[in-house]
Amino acid sequence: MVEHHVHDHRFILILIGDSGVGKTNLLLQFSRNQFNLESKPNNCVEIDVVNINVDDKIIRAQILDAPGEERYRELVGTYYRCTIGALIVYDITRKVTFENVERWLKELRDRRDQNIVIMLVGNKADQINLRSVQREDALSFSERVNINLFMETSALDKSSVNNAFTKLLAHIYKHVVLSKKGVDMANHHMVEPKGQTKNVGGHEDVGITRASELKCQFVELNCQQCHYQQRGMEGQFCQKHLDMSF
Numbered sequence: 001m002v003e004h005h006v007h008d009h010r011f012i013l014i015l016i017g018d019s020g021v022g023k024t025n026l027l028l029q030f031s032r033n034q035f036n037l038e039s040k041p042n043n044c045v046e047i048d049v050v051n052i053n054v055d056d057k058i059i060r061a062q063i064l065d066a067p068g069e070e071r072y073r074e075l076v077g078t079y080y081r082c083t084i085g086a087l088i089v090y091d092i093t094r095k096v097t098f099e100n101v102e103r104w105l106k107e108l109r110d111r112r113d114q115n116i117v118i119m120l121v122g123n124k125a126d127q128i129n130l131r132s133v134q135r136e137d138a139l140s141f142s143e144r145v146n147i148n149l150f151m152e153t154s155a156l157d158k159s160s161v162n163n164a165f166t167k168l169l170a171h172i173y174k175h176v177v178l179s180k181k182g183v184d185m186a187n188h189h190m191v192e193p194k195g196q197t198k199n200v201g202g203h204e205d206v207g208i209t210r211a212s213e214l215k216c217q218f219v220e221l222n223c224q225q226c227h228y229q230q231r232g233m234e235g236q237f238c239q240k241h242l243d244m245s246f
Helices: 023-032 070-077 095-099 101-111 135-144 161-177
Strands: 009-016 046-054 057-065 085-091 117-123 149-152 196-198 206-208
Touching: 009 023, 009 161, 023 046, 023 057, 023 085, 023 117, 023 161, 046 161, 057 161, 070 101, 085 095, 085 101, 085 161, 095 101, 095 135, 101 117, 117 135, 117 161, 135 149, 149 161
Parallel strands: 009 057, 009 085, 085 117, 117 149
Antiparallel strands: 046 057, 046 206, 196 206
16 A cells, blocks of 8 residues: 555646536545535635556645635635646536636636646536537637647546546646656645545545645634635635645
């Protein structure tokens, strides 16, 4: 079994997209093999940690689950600069969520350089009878705006969920790390959550820690710079806790 703190590379990913497209359940399925029918929109950025094996290298993925509501857009934007990969998620049954992908993409690229690896994800593919976004249109859009990868998934029945995350992580490893572009970025320092390591659904080891279960050390120290404290959101991760190098 892989030790909890042992890994060859650490990648920070972020899930973004409109509220209600299924970002949280996608991450729950990938990290815990769970689906929550009563899932509610996030009001903070949460994090799960997953270890996978790529070419005999242990990749630790720290995956940020970002809220999709408009009032949190500025907050979400502060996390872009510490990520090396992003999944932009839309709901194939709600065309407006697909139309808003371009805005999410612009905000991401405005705050992040072109080395970030992006996957477009059309979720809720199990609801084929309610489809309002055609796969061909999404694929054509991805190619037009130079999005690296595209996939349709279903968080409900787990179709292609694992494949989406592992494909993105493998692409980052092979096209960013091995090409020696952004090695420092890929191994960017981040506070190590104290999650437990366990075997889940075919993954080598999965260490799970929800950010809401941890108290930001800057809040504990009464740091006046903690933007979460200023917003009355004590007990959540602030940017400084996510990345001590800033």
